[in-house]
Amino acid sequence: MAYLAELGALIDDLVGTVTVIPATERQKLDACRETALRTLRYNTGNFLRTNQFEVEDQLKGFEERFRVIGRDPLADELCKSLNSLEVHRNKWTPDVLRFILELSDQPAIKSNLTD
């Protein structure tokens, strides 16, 4: 029960930050919350457990790609950040990196270091 309450609160926060719907629009917020819950419930069984080696390969692939297209500063930053993350590594780190990789949007073309 406590788990569901905590997850529900996190979903509320997520809906608030991602959709930027004002708290006064209760109906819209509730609809988005329902969509989020349904998607989580429906999709959770559809994905395999995160393969940490695949995640590492994908990140290395990005670093290589940045270097190939001459975006060495971006590759250096990625390498530096991944090295710094090693100190804080825990059992959830591959999953969080998997999540980040899923949301990446053409970084070789669109990423900007000044952001």
Added chain:
Amino acid sequence: MPPPDERSEKQAAAQQAVDILHEISTILNCHLDRRTLSICISMIENGVNPEALATVVKELRKEGQELQPESSAAAARRSGR
């Protein structure tokens, strides 16, 4: 319960980890702010599948974009009154 010093050290380390992950998400152009990322990290630490969560974020972004014009039009109507 751990002593306050140990707790604050743990908190600082967690903050640092979120900062680094946020840097990585910026390099990979994920369009995630720090707050959203830390909520997502908490959800993953609660056992939510990362790929399912990414699907949720994409859907919420789409819904937010669809609802945004409606909200701005309603706000404009209210301020025009």
